[in-house]
Amino acid sequence: MSDENDQACQRCGETVELSQDDYELFERIHPECFHYAFEHDLNKPGISVDEDCGDPACPSGA
Numbered sequence: 682m683s684d685e686n687d688q689a690c691q692r693c694g695e696t697v698e699l700s701q702d703d704y705e706l707f708e709r710i711h712p713e714c715f716h717y718a719f720e721h722d723l724n725k726p727g728i729s730v731d732e733d734c735g736d737p738a739c740p741s742g743a
C-alpha cells in the first residue's frame with residue numbers, strides 16, 4: 682500500500698481525515714492524538730487518557 686494521499690497518524694496509525702495543511706499542523710497525527718501527546722498531561726502530569734484534563738478541547742471531556 683503506497684497511496685500518496687494516505688495520511689496515517691504517526692501516533693496511532695489510523696488515517697487522518699484532515700486537509701494536508703491541517704495534517705502537517707498537527708504534527709501528522711490526529712488532533713486528539715496531538716492533544717494526548719502534547720497537551721493532555723500539561724496541567725495534570727500522569728493523567729490517564731480516560732480522564733478529562735480540564736481542557737475544553739479534551740476528547741475525554743464530558
Ligand SMILES: [Zn+2]
Pocket residue numbers: 690691692693694695710711714
Ligand atoms: Zn491518531
Ligand SMILES: [Zn+2]
Pocket residue numbers: 716720721722732733734735736738739740741
Ligand atoms: Zn485532555
